[in-house]
Amino acid sequence: MLELKNVSKLFNPGTPDEKVALMNANLTCNSGEFITVIGSNGAGKSTLMNIISGVMKPDIGEVRIEGNAIQQLPEYERSRWIGRVFQDPMAGTAPRMSIEENLAMAYKRGQKRGFSLGVTSAKRMLFHEQLQRLGIGLENRLSAKVGLLSGGERQALSLLMATFTKPQILLLDEHTAALDPARAELITRLTEEIVREMKLTTLMVTHNMEQAIRLGNRLIMMDKGKIILDIPHDRKKNLTVSQLLGEFQQISGQQLADDRIVLG
Numbered sequence: 001m002l003e004l005k006n007v008s009k010l011f012n013p014g015t016p017d018e019k020v021a022l023m024n025a026n027l028t029c030n031s032g033e034f035i036t037v038i039g040s041n042g043a044g045k046s047t048l049m050n051i052i053s054g055v056m057k058p059d060i061g062e063v064r065i066e067g068n069a070i071q072q073l074p075e076y077e078r079s080r081w082i083g084r085v086f087q088d089p090m091a092g093t094a095p096r097m098s099i100e101e102n103l104a105m106a107y108k109r110g111q112k113r114g115f116s117l118g119v120t121s122a123k124r125m126l127f128h129e130q131l132q133r134l135g136i137g138l139e140n141r142l143s144a145k146v147g148l149l150s151g152g153e154r155q156a157l158s159l160l161m162a163t164f165t166k167p168q169i170l171l172l173d174e175h176t177a178a179l180d181p182a183r184a185e186l187i188t189r190l191t192e193e194i195v196r197e198m199k200l201t202t203l204m205v206t207h208n209m210e211q212a213i214r215l216g217n218r219l220i221m222m223d224k225g226k227i228i229l230d231i232p233h234d235r236k237k238n239l240t241v242s243q244l245l246g247e248f249q250q251i252s253g254q255q256l257a258d259d260r261i262v263l264g
């Protein structure tokens with residue numbers, strides 16, 4: 001279970017450039033929930049992800065995962081608990097290392113010592129099996145350098161690596177936004193499969209409204225550092241994009257301003 005209590009974050013406080021990134025954000029995310037996150041430009045979505053992952057400290061408030069305050073966990077433990085896939089397919093993998101070395105790194109994640117990238121034949125079999133699930137032939141390219149893979153292939157590998165050791169929380173940060181439509185669809189399908197099979201607690205930021213409605217079992221909408229709408233599964237499944245945009249307008253008093261909005 002993930003809990004955010006009264007989390008606030010200001011940038012450049014007390015200066016003319018002060019920015020409210022999060023203001024008193026509260027969120028309880030139960031184990032196995034898959035929440036899609038949408039919002040206007042600068043609403044605080046990335047800040048929310050950064051604070052949950054522990055790379056950024058809130059000014060006030062706290063984040064707990066399974067009851068543990070995330071800021072107090074050492075880095076290696078945080079990385080075991082939290083899997084994250086970024087928008088940039090280059091961000092989650094090491095380009096000069098091979099596919100199997102990258103997977104060995106993910107496999108070792110969260111272990112305090114004894115870091116070794118040694119790939120035994122047992123591990124190679126496991127990697128082969130896991131890669132096969134992606135259905136894009138990466139299992140036959142275990143020794144290929146990751147820098148040679150396409151953006152879609154790299155993102156599929158990043159997704160596998162982020163979920164390899166079953167994190168407590170999976171954070172997906174617009175992870176299909178930089179891909180062409182066919183590859184984005186592939187990664188979306190893999191995401192749904194992996195999250196469902198592993199019953200992962202997941203937060204996914206997206207600018208694609210149709211995707212936000214279709215995926216997951218809960219939807220939250222952010223504006224000006226606040227969670228302004230929290231839609232449970234029952235209501236979400238019958239929602240349309242225009243109803244969603246209408247609700248935003250009703251609550252915030254303005255139209256959703258998002259440079260990267262995709263309606264469907």
Ligand SMILES: Nc1ncnc2c1ncn2[C@@H]1O[C@H](COP(=O)(O)OP(=O)(O)OP(=O)(O)O)[C@@H](O)[C@H]1O
Nearest residue numbers: 011019020021039040041042043044045046047048
């Ligand atoms: N490092 C930073 N320094 C100063 N201001 C920042 C910084 N990071 C974010 N902000 C500001 O905090 C607010 C929230 O930003 P954040 O990136 O979390 O929003 P977002 O919802 O992810 O936006 P977008 O969808 O436009 O990427 C914005 O006003 C942004 O300009």
